[in-house]
Amino acid sequence: xxxxxxxxDHDHSGHDHVWADDLTKNQGLVLGALAHxxxxxxxYDILDRLRENGIKAPLxxxxxxxxxxxxGLAHRLESLNAFVACADEHCHRSGLIAFAICDxxxxxxxxxxxxIEDRLGAWAAGxxxxxxxxxxxxxxxxxxxxxx
Amino acid sequence: xxxxxxxxDHDHSGHDHVWADDLTKNQGLVLGALAHxxxxxxxYDILDRLRENGIKAPLxxxxxxxxxxxxGLAHRLESLNAFVACADEHCHRSGLIAFAICDxxxxxxxxxxxxIEDRLGAWAAGxxxxxxxxxxxxxxxxxxxxxx
DNA sequence: AGTTACACGTAACATTATTACATTTGAGTT
DNA sequence: AACTCAAATGTAATAATGTTACGTGTAACT
Numbered sequence: 180x181x182x183x184x185x186x187x188d189h190d191h192s193g194h195d196h197v198w199a200d201d202l203t204k205n206q207g208l209v210l211g212a213l214a215h216x217x218x219x220x221x222x223y224d225i226l227d228r229l230r231e232n233g234i235k236a237p238l239x240x241x242x243x244x245x246x247x248x249x250x251g252l253a254h255r256l257e258s259l260n261a262f263v264a265c266a267d268e269h270c271h272r273s274g275l276i277a278f279a280i281c282d283x284x285x286x287x288x289x290x291x292x293x294x295i296e297d298r299l300g301a302w303a304a305g306x307x308x309x310x311x312x313x314x315x316x317x318x319x320x321x322x323x324x325x326x327x
Numbered sequence: 328x329x330x331x332x333x334x335x336d337h338d339h340s341g342h343d344h345v346w347a348d349d350l351t352k353n354q355g356l357v358l359g360a361l362a363h364x365x366x367x368x369x370x371y372d373i374l375d376r377l378r379e380n381g382i383k384a385p386l387x388x389x390x391x392x393x394x395x396x397x398x399g400l401a402h403r404l405e406s407l408n409a410f411v412a413c414a415d416e417h418c419h420r421s422g423l424i425a426f427a428i429c430d431x432x433x434x435x436x437x438x439x440x441x442x443i444e445d446r447l448g449a450w451a452a453g454x455x456x457x458x459x460x461x462x463x464x465x466x467x468x469x470x471x472x473x474x475x
Numbered sequence: 476a477g478t479t480a481c482a483c484g485t486a487a488c489a490t491t492a493t494t495a496c497a498t499t500t501g502a503g504t505t
Numbered sequence: 506a507a508c509t510c511a512a513a514t515g516t517a518a519t520a521a522t523g524t525t526a527c528g529t530g531t532a533a534c535t
Binding site: 258281292299315317318 | 405406425427430436438440442443447451455456458459460461462463464465466467468473
Binding site for chain 3: 351352353354383384386387390394408
């Protein structure tokens, strides 16, 4: 069994990046699937890609995704009901992240904007609303798809 | 049959507001259901509330919702897979709208912020991304629920 | 009447997500 | 080593959300 839970995996594939050394087997598989995909994957997309790795039920995928999202290693795209690996190599994302999702090619661009964050903070301060999680998704076409 | 398609409805209920005079029967029913609800409703919530009005299948609800959202009379909350009536009386919402969703009481606050809109516009201009639709949803607790 | 566009009705189905319950694993403790 | 607790896993069944396909009704226009 490669990709074991003990963290002694020797990166046999030659190009897999080790994102974190304490992922469980299922979490590693799911994050791997996301990282190798150009576009976001639905939980069932992931399930289908990991059947040969022993993943058999949706719940296994959803549980892994929960943990990955919780740790910021993956993100959920609400407007797509799909998931992506975090684009930030070291996952030091400060706060609010915005996603630009191309409806042409499916690629997702991830960016942060502190001004927007401040603006939302100001609104929250004014109304007494306590924000716990905010999602921001722009749907449209990327430059490449607009040109083509 | 009240709420007929011909627009001659006389507001028999005494407190229903006429949002637009050219809604079809199903659209009127769906918008009415949303407008009378404190919290967002899922398509199936709406379906259940309108069974006695002759609505029998999900598709009838989804079709009406599509039109209402298209016209800005209702909004879809992606992070909830649910819908709300537009809070703006005259539906003159300029552009981007943000939603603050209270996970305590379920109420949704709707607001616009031109600075955020400008910021996103600047990002789009910089990358060549053409935005068609953007969703922004803050999940958390409203002042009332934080206090309680 | 013929044609077109749009809304509607109905059934079947596809996709996304969760509940319930049993089992295994790993880490720390005695 | 045996004990124990928390976390992760395995599996089946089911719930919730959304769509496809196909036929009908209705009003406007020609």
